Amino acid sequence: MGDEKKFRALLVSAALLIACIFSYNIFGEYLRADIFEYIKRRAYYENVLKNKGLDLREGMHWRKKQ
């Protein structure tokens, strides 16, 4: 690969990294909150609902009703 191509690849990678950093700065908190919520729901399903023979969707419905 010629110098010019390597240089372009380097700059494009740096620009992509910067784009990811901006996205992470702006949306990171929401994403993290969503992920934690999902893990909590999943843990509740694994520990409680699965033992009652319910799937995640039914379990949520059942939980809301309860």
Added chain:
Amino acid sequence: MTRDIRNIRTAILSVALSAVAVGLLFNNQTPVIDEQAILRELAPGASFTQKGGTPPHYLSEGLVAFNTHDISPSVRGYAGPIKTLVVMDRQGRITGLRIIDHRETKNYVHYMETPEYLSRFIGRSVNDPLEIGSDIDGISRATISVQALARSVRESSVKAASDLLGVRVLRAEAGRASEHAWIIYTAYFSAAFFCYFMTRHNPRFLYTRDVSLVLGLIIPGIYLSTPFSMLQLFNMVLFGPSNSYLWLALVISTAISVLLAGRFYCGWICPFGALSELLGRLPVRKWNISSGSDGDWRRLKYPALGISIAAALAGRRPESGNYETYVTLFSLSGSYLSWGLVGLTLIANVRVRRFWCRYLCPVAALTGLLSRSDNRYVSNSQCPMDNRPGPHISECIRCNRCFVRTERTGEQNG
């Protein structure tokens, strides 16, 4: 190029103004904090009255509590007040405290907020110095913020103890001794600025720039961990200027230098610039990049600056616009992505001189846009920015190696 720069300047200004307007219209709510709930955690079992009186406070049997911001509102950290809830016993001794709101940069203050760090204040009396570097440990990468925290706790505790508890405060005016960081920075900056002018008059002094680069790495980089960054400007636009002397020294000295000497900060002071340049001096073959592609890619830093400004000001959150490698590197804190960018740009310098400064740095973009033209900078083969002959002033970091002293001899430095 000059016309291009003028257009970019207008575009960046429009982005900044629109972002401020969007921020004020849509993102201007202050969070509601339940101080009573926090007090229940700080003093379990105690039942506090509603907040009232002068200065505003909560009372419980044997304890008084207050928000430092209600008593010392003028004390500001890097980006505004650091609001702290303090619980004190009737003898004027701190029994609990928690930071309840601040806008400091997370990179710098994550340790300051921890119970482990705040426990250093517990048990201190209003007669103790409550001073960073004296009875309270500093945090080397959060100088401005911890000093503001200590000062707000000290001032509000003294006022609360004397006005509410009738405790006689024996301690005289304190808190000045530890605030010497700004003196060190100002002395270093002034010396470098003096050398900059000397090198314009006599190329024999060009070596002083190398000394300045090394000191830049050590003083604002490693020792103070506070290189000038866009965060300081975002904080100022959104929340007003800090009253930390170091903050003032950083912002004022950089502003003066931009007015008088364009990108002097980049070429003489910036610790990341220094590190990049030193890496670029390693005896490794540099990539051969065509002048056209080099020129085109150098513009990349302007949209990056624009997005950074828009993200920080529209969301009224300085950290949203932060992708600055020197903040990550010298605060020793950042996401994996930020560290990835630090690694990539540092390695790139070995093959492409001052890679970060030429193509990506938002401070370089901003100071370049504000530089006044000076056609005595003609560039030559030793240019640390690999500028082609007759560069636009926005790309010159004022190393003075090519400075043409037309007024006397017409000869060139270097």
